Amino acid sequence: MTEHLDWVDRYIAGEQRLVWHELRQLGSRVREPAFAPQAQAVCDEMARRARSNIETLVTRLREQGYRFHENNDDQTPTEPYTPPGPQAEEQVHWLEQRLGLLPMVLSSWIRIVGDVWLVGTHPQWPSSAAADPLVLELEGSRYPDSDIREYFAEEIETWKEDQDEPFLLPVAPDHFHKDNVSGGGPYGIILPDASADAHFVGQVGMPLVSYLNWAFQHGGFPRPTGDQAQWHVIRQLTKGLHRL
Template identity: 30%
Template structure:
C-alpha cells in the first residue's frame, strides 16, 4: 500500500498533468516553472547531503551551448527533443547523486548499514559535449534496430553501483511529436510503478525519486535509510 507521502505527491502530480489540458495551456511555461522548482529541490538536497559528508561533489551538472546542441540532435534524429527533456536541460542541466567512475558513494552507504542494496541514486545526463557525441553515436548504431530510439539518460540501479545490470533509463524520441508527458523508460512493470499507481512520465519519475525517496529510491524498503530519508525530506520544497 502506498505511503501517505506517496499518495500526496501522486495527487499533486495528477493535478499537474491536468494543467496541460486546460484551454490555452502553455506547456513550455508549465514545464519551465516545474523544473525551476526541481532545481531548487536539488540544491536543497545537495546541501543536506554535503552536511552528511556524502562524498559526491558535483551533484548538479549545468549544460552549456544548449540551443546549438539541441538543434544538432534534432537535425540528426529528424524529430524534436521531448519538450520535457529540453526544458530540464535548460532549467536544471543534469544531476548525479552517485559517483560514476570511482563509486565512492558505495563506501558511504556501506558505513550507514546499506551495503546490501543498490541505492539507485538519481542521475540524469546533462547535454554537455561528450553527451551530445554519445547520443549521436547511439543514434547511428540504432539505425538497424527494430526498436524505437530513446535517449539513454541514466544507468540502471545496478550499473550505478558498479554491478552488471540491464538497459538504462531514458526518454523515447517520437517523430512528429513532442509529448510533455513522455514515458520514462526503464521502470515499466516495476514495484515502484505499482506503488505510484501509474506508469512514470519524466516529471513523475523525478517527483517519485526526489520527493518520496529523497533521491535514492533503491533504498525504499531499507529500514536503515528511513532516518536519513526523513532528514533529507524535512526541508525540501515540493515542485
C-alpha cells in the first residue's frame, strides 16, 4: 500500500470513507512503523472533528431549550459534555495494562474528546431520549466525584471469571435505560483490539467511526422515530457538522 503516507491529507480533503476502509483492511498491521504515525494522526483528526460536532450540538440544543439530565425519575440536571481531564493519558495506559492494546480511535477519543451525554428532553420533542441520544463515557471526566476506573475494574474482574467471550468495555447505557426504562446490557467496545477503528456493540455491531457518523447524521439521536417535529429538530442540528 503506497498511499498510506497521504492518509491525513486525503482524509482532510474528503476521502474519509476510503481512508477508513484502508485502515480497517490493515487490521493489527496498522501498528507497524510504516503505518502507525499516519494512522494515529487520522484518528486524532477524527477525534478533533467529533469534539467540534459535540460542542456544536450542545450549543444548538441549549439554544432550542433542550434540558440535559440524568436518566432517572428526577431528571437530575447534568452537564452534557466534559473535555478530557489531566488524567486522560493515564487512563489510556490503565486500560492497556489490564486489557491489552486499545484501538487507535479509542486512545484519540479519551485524550481529545472526553465524555459526552446527550440524554435529555426537548421542548418540541419530549420523547427525545427514546431516540437513543449519543452517550460515550470512557475517560470519566463527567464524574469528578468518582473514579470510572472502579466501575471498569469490576467489569474486568467479572469477565476474567468467565472468559468465554471477548471483553466488552461498557461505554453507554442502552437506548431503553437512556429513556429510564429497564432494558438490556450496556453498549460497549470489544477489547483488546490493535486495529485503528474500534468495534462498537450497540443495537447492532459496527465500527465505532461508522456509529459516530450515523449519530451525527441524525443530530446526535441515531434512532429517530419519523415524527415530523423530530425531523425538523434534526435538520436544524445537523447543519455543517463534520464527517468523521
